[in-house]
Amino acid sequence: MRNLYALLVGIDRYAAVPALSGCVRDVTDAREHLEATLAPGTDLVPLTLLNEQATRDAVVGAITSHLGQAGPDDVALFWFAGHGSDWPVPAWAKRIEPTGRLQSLVCADSRSGTVPDLWDKELSLLLDDVSDRAGHVAVVLDSCHSDGATRELLEREPAVRTRSVPPGAAPDLDHLRARLEARLAADRPAEHIVLAACQSTEAAEERTLGPGCHRRGVFTWSLLQAMRRLGPAATYNDLLLAARTEVELNACRQVPQARPRASQLLNQRFLGGAVTPSDREIRMRRSGSAWVIDAGAMHGLEAGDGLRIGVRGDPDRQADVVEVRASDSRVAPIAGWAPDPHRQYPVVVTAMPTPLTTVATGDEELRAALARSLDVRVLDDGIPDLRAHYADGELAVVDQSGEELLRRRYFVDEAAAAVEHIARWLRVWHRRNGVTALGSPVRVEVLDAGKRQILERDSSNEYVVQYDGGDPPEILIRLRNDSDRPLFCALLDLTSRFKVDPVLFPGYFVAARDVGECLDGRRIKAFLPPTVPVEPGASVKDRLKLFVAEAPFGVEPFVMPALAETLGVRGSYRDLGDAALPTGHDWTTDQVVIRIEVPR
Structure with a gap:
């Protein structure tokens, strides 16, 4: 038996700086996720500090006394949602902070009287002490400037808020100088993993998101969505890429980060596997006088007219979702189906509401x-x-x-x-399925056609390919199925002219542990569209949307002509229909962005 010691700090109310709205909700959601997905043989030992409870002394003391209990077989997790800030680094510390800036967590009483922020270097030393005894240490920071240790309060729009405050008093780190320099001299590697909301120069946003229309940190929301979608096998690197995609889908400019960068530590499973649901399949069962499914808002199910589930593999037995609750949902069988009240039925989402x-x-x-x-x-x-x-x-x-x-x-x-x-x-x-049990079994790989090497995504989570003189870049695209079963895949190209084209991979099975070559493995020329001159600085994006399912489906309802071909024909195109996806079978999606550029 091992323990997962979790310290969850969420601060909306501050003594000396402006308030936030979504931090308490963030750590509440995180705790519910940990409780719902705890691996067999692991006990959760949580400590939650909210608002006035999260003073600087209380946070420092809890890291030492609560997380410090973790032994060699245990896991320690520190999750912080609140304001962050930064300050120029003292002259003597520039060797250990090449950015020239220190980051901080703003505690509930920071900047009231003489109470300082909790500076990143101090936090790092505290976590090093925990790492000396614990088997695995992880940190999640949803605050501004957090790729270093740390949300900026800046009202850009009524519904968008970011989490940071201007610098306060200069940091007094002289009492830490000897320990920091000793660690530097010993060349001690980082022994804990940090997932941060943004780069040290960026703001971390909070918005109205998800079930209940609560304020939430975009990063925490995105990370939890990634955890639910990817499942128990996801590594820190897997979660980072998925969270970046989720942040981008929410139209935020922040870029989540992980430290230590380029480290093998990031190839470990999240929390060393302490959170790993043993069975992710949704089941329908009788509860009192009603039928319910064991998936609700906390699992990513979103309410709306048209939400329907069906028995896996049986398109004739379906039920409407009539009420989405926190951890389960009430359903009503349709079309004369009378389920056996003594049975539990494995179900999948077969229809989803498509909001305007x-x-x-x-x-x-x-x-x-x-x-x-x-x-x-x-x-x-x-x-x-x-x-x-x-x-x-x-x-x-x-x-x-x-x-x-x-x-x-x-x-x-x-x-x-x-x-x-x-x-x-x-x-x-x-379009996507927030409660799929498939996870992310198939990924899109973009390769340089000449070198036949897989390209790396940039900090915006996009593949960048460039013209060479007047010649367009040539790429290869393939789909890699990492699962143990064949899956049906279709890859749609959403072009800069607002066309949806299935030509790359219009719908085939990809074998287990195998790859499917787009365009039968032929080279793909990444052209700029005719309306964009090939001149330095020119740039367009192609978005690739991958649909993956257990059974074949038609791509026709997704297809759209280019914008120029549709003018004057309002309302004549078929809407996005659930008939495009296989009734009674599970499905999931993924997406990548390819940016085609002419170098300056």
């Missing part, structure tokens, strides 16, 4: 044209999926992150048709 894309626009003509749309909903408050600026006949469409997707001249009805088209295109990109 929200759009904000200040132009009354465009608002009137979009008001009767079946694809979008005009939003007055909150953060929309798209912003449509229309003036003097020119339409500009911008996504949540501020990236301009389109700028072109249109009549108002054409502008409305363009917005609707982009909305349908984005629905394909964002």
